[in-house]
Amino acid sequence: MTTVTKLFTEDEIAVRVAELAAEIAGALPDDFIVVGLLKGSFVFVADLIRALDRLGSAPTVEFIRLSSYGHEQESSGEVRLIGEVPEIIAGHSVLLVDDIADTGRSLVRAKTLLTTAGAAAVWTCGLIDKPFRREEEVSADFVGFTVDDVFVVGYGIDFAEEYRHLPYIGAID
């Protein structure tokens, strides 16, 4: 049996998301596009844009889908784009929102895709950072929580498509 150990409660996440929104609203131009990386960031994006709204910010929202995992806890090393990068990104400031910065490969790949699509500027926001796992030289501009080398689930984040529905963030063994 897999057990989930709670790392961050719903309340802790809500507080941190509000803080992140304040950091982001203070640093970015008025006009920007939030680009979420699917699937893992969908819950985080939903909360973040509403936290931004409470601060008077009105970003538009797009998503791109990358895939690096099959049903393993270890990344396959290959990050594939599924579908297309929205054309609207050209000429706009973008906040790229990811669930987890692990090896950093997805972040690097997504940033390259957005820059190639003509983004005027790209900021990055990761809900969870695992700096000890990094293989690419990249760091997110805004980070929610930093964790050690644990496998996290919940709040949109999966293990083999399970656990996304958990309202809190936990670690599985």
Ligand code: IMP
């Ligand atoms: P990276 O490309 O190695 O940085 O991996 C980033 C992606 O791997 C994340 O967006 C997640 O989808 C997935 N991932 C990395 N660590 C975890 C984890 O602890 N739990 C669930 N998914 C993870």
Ligand code: MG
């Ligand atoms: Mg994933």
